[in-house]
Amino acid sequence: MKSNSHFTKLLRIKLNAVLKAQPSLLPENAACLIAVSGGQDSLCLAKLFQMQRSKFNWGLTIAHCDHQWRYDSRANAEHVEKIAKEWGISFCLRTATRSLTSEASAREWRYEMLVDMAKESQSAYVVTGHTRSDRVETLLYNLMRGSGANGLASLTWQRSLTPEINLVRPLLQVSRHETAAFCQENKIVVWEDSTNQNLDYRRNRLRLETIPYLQTHFNPQLENAIAQTSELLSADILYLESQAQHFFVENISVIWDATAPRLHRQHLQQQPLALQRRIARQFLSRYLIHQVNFEDIERFLNLLTAQNRSQSAPFKGQIFALVDHPWIVLQHK
Numbered sequence: 001m002k003s004n005s006h007f008t009k010l011l012r013i014k015l016n017a018v019l020k021a022q023p024s025l026l027p028e029n030a031a032c033l034i035a036v037s038g039g040q041d042s043l044c045l046a047k048l049f050q051m052q053r054s055k056f057n058w059g060l061t062i063a064h065c066d067h068q069w070r071y072d073s074r075a076n077a078e079h080v081e082k083i084a085k086e087w088g089i090s091f092c093l094r095t096a097t098r099s100l101t102s103e104a105s106a107r108e109w110r111y112e113m114l115v116d117m118a119k120e121s122q123s124a125y126v127v128t129g130h131t132r133s134d135r136v137e138t139l140l141y142n143l144m145r146g147s148g149a150n151g152l153a154s155l156t157w158q159r160s161l162t163p164e165i166n167l168v169r170p171l172l173q174v175s176r177h178e179t180a181a182f183c184q185e186n187k188i189v190v191w192e193d194s195t196n197q198n199l200d201y202r203r204n205r206l207r208l209e210t211i212p213y214l215q216t217h218f219n220p221q222l223e224n225a226i227a228q229t230s231e232l233l234s235a236d237i238l239y240l241e242s243q244a245q246h247f248f249v250e251n252i253s254v255i256w257d258a259t260a261p262r263l264h265r266q267h268l269q270q271q272p273l274a275l276q277r278r279i280a281r282q283f284l285s286r287y288l289i290h291q292v293n294f295e296d297i298e299r300f301l302n303l304l305t306a307q308n309r310s311q312s313a314p315f316k317g318q319i320f321a322l323v324d325h326p327w328i329v330l331q332h333k
């Protein structure tokens with residue numbers, strides 16, 4: 001029989017193991033902004049951090065973003081604030097003042113606010129409650145929409161939000177089942193988000209119907225298996241990205257000209273396609289404001305084989321690429 005602190009012990013062990021294996025993820029004395037929605041994952045995260053706070057001498061702040069989406073969003077924010085107070089953790093809140101009409105715009109606003117609150121509380125780390133279950137959902141979701149390795153393995157242990165602030169996801173080895181059990185053991189009142197049950201959102205359908213179906217009929221260990229795929233892909237991506245990055249070292253690169261927005265066509269063409277794509281993305285990301293997508297990269301790479309020198313590739317923001325022998329150059333219209 002499981003003891004009534006089984007999951008608490010298990011999750012503390014898992015968290016410590018992750019921090020030991022990746023010491024740079026969250027060092028001792030780190031100032032952490034914990035992003036708490038009020039759901040089971042992020043409340044579990046906040047409680048675990050409160051429990052481990054003295055061991056690592058972390059400075060903690062709980063941050064909540066009120067999207068003003070649901071009739072109970074204010075009560076949700078107050079619930080999180082009350083818990084923060086009970087646990088002796090400072091609390092920070094941002095409330096949306098403009099209407100956020102899509103999930104994407106809500107996410108964008110949320111990350112903007114998290115960075116803002118991290119600056120205000122002088123936190124170098126924003127910590128979220130993404131779990132192994134989220135990792136599986138993200139991989140399957142992006143796979144169905146069509147994606148390269150980067151999209152499939154996009155939920156990584158960390159990524160930078162600004163040069164000074166890192167986003168860290170310490171629960172990527174924990175399942176949603178475990179965060180629920182942890183909250184129950186610790187008698188944490190979770191705020192149930194009614195929209196999580198709405199099957200009009202494709203992500204909810206994936207979580208509530210597709211993944212359980214795959215677990216029943218294909219692999220009961222689906223979460224472990226896909227989390228492993230994610231880890232393998234992440235290591236490959238890290239390697240390929242660093243190889244591509246070598247081509248952006250000033251005065252050494254034979255492909256990139258640091259003095260102008262241009263790449264050497266022939267030298268780029270000599271690289272394997274996997275590197276060409278990554279070099280093109282890193283290059284375009286330096287100069288384009290919008291997030292570079294697959295079509296942008298393919299349009300750009302088409303210029304490698306363009307017969308007609310006057311051929312050009314247009315991008316958003318009145319920018320286009322053209323062949324100007326021996327370069328491919330980015331220009332404003």
Ligand SMILES: Nc1ncnc2c1ncn2[C@@H]1O[C@H](COP(=O)(O)OP(=O)(O)OP(=O)(O)O)[C@@H](O)[C@H]1O
Pocket residue numbers: 034035036037041042063064065066067107110127128129130134
């Ligand atoms: N309203 C909120 N306020 C603060 N933090 C939040 C809020 N909503 C989500 N988060 C943080 O983000 C984590 C992931 O939440 P969720 O899976 O609902 O969002 P998502 O939009 O899928 O996330 P992402 O875009 O980061 O992948 C939560 O565990 C929590 O740490």
